[in-house]
Amino acid sequence: MSPDALRVLGMVLAAGLAAGAIVLAAPRGRALCMLAAFVVTPVLLVAEIWETPQLAEVRSRPGLAIAATALALLALGGLAALFARRPGLLAALAVGALPFRIPVEAAGATASLLVPLYGVIGAGVLAWAVPRLRAARDSEDARPSRTLERLLAATVVLYALQAAYSSDVEKALEQLIFFYVPFALLFSLLRELEWSQRRLIACLWVLVGLALVFAVIGFVEYQTRELLLNPKVIASNQVEEYFRVNSLFFDPNIYGRFLAMVMIALATVLLWARAPRTLALTVAALAVLWGGLVLTLSQSSFAGLLAGLLVLTALRFHVRWVSAAAAAAVVAALIAVLAFPGALRLDLGSSESIDRATSGRVDLMRGGLELARERPLTGWGAGAFQQEYRRRQDSSSERAVSASHTIPITVAAEQGIVGLAVYLALLAAALARLLRGASAWPARAAVAAGFVALVVHTWLYAAFLEDPMTWTLLGVGVALARHRRVVPPEGQEAIAASAATAPPRPRAAAGS
Numbered sequence: 001m002s003p004d005a006l007r008v009l010g011m012v013l014a015a016g017l018a019a020g021a022i023v024l025a026a027p028r029g030r031a032l033c034m035l036a037a038f039v040v041t042p043v044l045l046v047a048e049i050w051e052t053p054q055l056a057e058v059r060s061r062p063g064l065a066i067a068a069t070a071l072a073l074l075a076l077g078g079l080a081a082l083f084a085r086r087p088g089l090l091a092a093l094a095v096g097a098l099p100f101r102i103p104v105e106a107a108g109a110t111a112s113l114l115v116p117l118y119g120v121i122g123a124g125v126l127a128w129a130v131p132r133l134r135a136a137r138d139s140e141d142a143r144p145s146r147t148l149e150r151l152l153a154a155t156v157v158l159y160a161l162q163a164a165y166s167s168d169v170e171k172a173l174e175q176l177i178f179f180y181v182p183f184a185l186l187f188s189l190l191r192e193l194e195w196s197q198r199r200l201i202a203c204l205w206v207l208v209g210l211a212l213v214f215a216v217i218g219f220v221e222y223q224t225r226e227l228l229l230n231p232k233v234i235a236s237n238q239v240e241e242y243f244r245v246n247s248l249f250f251d252p253n254i255y256g257r258f259l260a261m262v263m264i265a266l267a268t269v270l271l272w273a274r275a276p277r278t279l280a281l282t283v284a285a286l287a288v289l290w291g292g293l294v295l296t297l298s299q300s301s302f303a304g305l306l307a308g309l310l311v312l313t314a315l316r317f318h319v320r321w322v323s324a325a326a327a328a329a330v331v332a333a334l335i336a337v338l339a340f341p342g343a344l345r346l347d348l349g350s351s352e353s354i355d356r357a358t359s360g361r362v363d364l365m366r367g368g369l370e371l372a373r374e375r376p377l378t379g380w381g382a383g384a385f386q387q388e389y390r391r392r393q394d395s396s397s398e399r400a401v402s403a404s405h406t407i408p409i410t411v412a413a414e415q416g417i418v419g420l421a422v423y424l425a426l427l428a429a430a431l432a433r434l435l436r437g438a439s440a441w442p443a444r445a446a447v448a449a450g451f452v453a454l455v456v457h458t459w460l461y462a463a464f465l466e467d468p469m470t471w472t473l474l475g476v477g478v479a480l481a482r483h484r485r486v487v488p489p490e491g492q493e494a495i496a497a498s499a500a501t502a503p504p505r506p507r508a509a510a511g512s
Contacts, residue, residue, distance in 0.1 A: 004169045008160070010044045011176050015160035018184035019153035023145035028137075031129035034185055038125045041177050048173060076119065080126035088199045090127065093120045094186065095203045098468050099210060099258055101250060112250045113178060117468060121182050124189045148429040148478065152187065155422055155465065156180045159382045162415050166381025167388060175383050175466060183471040190475030200443050204265055208285055211262040214255065215292030218245040222295050245295045253461050256301025259293045260457070261450050261469060264308040268446035271316045300460035308453030315439040315448065367393055368409035372416070379416035388413070407458040427455065434477045447477040 017040060020033030049055050058065045083090045097120050101112035145153075159180060163172035193199070221227050222245050229250050249255035263286060270282045293301060367389050371380060380388045412420045434448040451473045458464040465471070 007169050007173050008164045011160040011163055011173055014040045014044060014176060014181050015157045018181045019157050021188045022149050022153045022184055027132045030188065031132040034125045034188060035129045037181055037185060038122060041181050044177050076123050076126065079123035083123055083127035087193060088202065090124045090189065091193055091199050092202050092206050096206045096210065098472065099249065114468060118182055121186050125185055128189060128192060148433050151422065151426040151429050155426055156184055158419060158422055162419065163382040166384045168383045168386065171386065172383030179466040183468050186468060187471040187475040190472060191478045193479060195476060195479050207262045207265060211259055211289055212285065214247040215288050218247040218292045218295050221245040242297060244297045252296040253298045253300055256293055256296035256298030257304065257457050259289050260301045260305040260453055263289050263305060264312065264450050264453055265446045267309060267312055268442050271312060272442040300457045303460055304453040304457035307456040308449040311449040311452045312445060315445040364405050365409055368413045371413035372409065375416060377416045378418055379412065379414045382414055385410055385414050405462050407462065407464045430474060433481055444480045447473050447480060451477065
């Protein structure tokens with residue numbers, strides 16, 4: 001059997017286990033799948049990098065490797081024991097680990113991996129799964145899967161299966177073991193938590209604190225004209241007239257996405273809160289984060305933020321307000337483009353000018369669409385966009401990209417109509433689950449608006465299911481959607497800052 005065939009078999013196994021953790025009804029079944037996926041994924045990774053110089057050096061010192069592994073497992077076990085006693089800590093640490101990517105070199109390439117988040121996920125899996133496997137029988141009610149969960153599971157499995165005919169199986173394997181499988185486990189863990197008011201507020205504090213720190217670092221970068229990370233952005237800043245900051249992120253667009261998501265959460269507090277002190281602090285934080293977002297010059301982040309704010313407006317007030325605001329924004333944008341193209345350095349008659357104004361997205365989209373037309377049904381295979389785009393464009397590996405910067409086009413090119421249909425169905429199911437009844441609970445409104453903002457961002461950039469924020473929003477949103485309450489319009493007016501994250505109470509209790 002060829003190495004690629006073995007890789008695909010391993011991927012299908014890992015994807016199947018992740019899918020089981022999402023869709024199985026019995027807690028013991030979910031627990032078994034989670035633990036198995038937790039074991040299989042690192043095994044696949046080690047097998048993939050076994051012949052690399054980095055691992056060869058580790059193999060040459062087996063004693064040190066065993067000691068390091070034992071220490072890591074001990075730390076993981078200690079963290080799992082802490083999570084078992086205090087589940088709320090899992091929520092706070094998972095949210096806090098979302099932004100932190102660590103450069104890891106392997107096979108001659110450097111990848112930015114969410115190593116701290118992987119540790120939190122691993123400990124969370126142990127804390128949740130082990131007690132349920134040790135129990136004599138299932139002590140909890142079964143949780144039947146719904147359409148959203150089935151589509152998430154189908155997406156992961158389909159991605160693994162479509163690696164079978166990919167021209168870049170290694171890339172598909174990386175995507176699966178670094179993103180799809182661990183984030184599926186993250187979704188399962190967050191879905192199982194009870195999201196109390198205290199937990200939601202703690203996570204909000206963590207996100208706002210991190211965002212403010214990142215923004216301050218971005219201000220320092222802009223003032224000193226020196227970036228801390230990403231040589232590509234550093235080189236770009238040296239030749240362009242503008243200067244983009246990325247704080248502690250490797251990509252200004254991912255940095256901007258994070259700031260936009262936190263700003264949407266704060267905007268939710270601003271719309272629902274009434275306490276003057278809460279309003280003042282929220283406005284101050286939003287002002288700082290807006291300054292940080294402006295310095296990223298991330299077009300996709302601005303678009304995502306606008307979309308999220310429009311959703312919040314519709315949920316808090318009425319859809320007619322959104323229609324008016326959207327119409328005004330479209331008119332203002334058209335006036336700016338048509339009346340002042342010179343100020344925007346935009347030549348409407350030149351595709352090259354438009355491509356330059358959109359940071360090369362037009363060419364990437366055109367190339368992705370051409371790839372999709374060549375193999376419309378099944379696409380070129382999971383993870384194959386970079387290889388096939390380079391082949392078609394006769395581009396060097398340095399100039400090649402891993403995605404079209406428009407997720408639907410990337411999906412169509414790699415996975416064809418089949419994958420695109422699953423993707424669109426997943427979006428529809430997610431939006432239906434998150435938006436239905438979201439206006440009755442500000443915490444749900446924030447999650448729904450954040451998800452819409454993220455989706456819009458991925459249409460202009462990349463990384464949908466490859467971003468842990470997607471799975472986090474879905475996991476929290478599904479957990480919150482299990483609660484139901486109906487609040488009349490006059491009752492919503494009385495919601496204070498503390499209620500912005502409070503879980504719903506039964507209607508009878510609310511009126512007592």
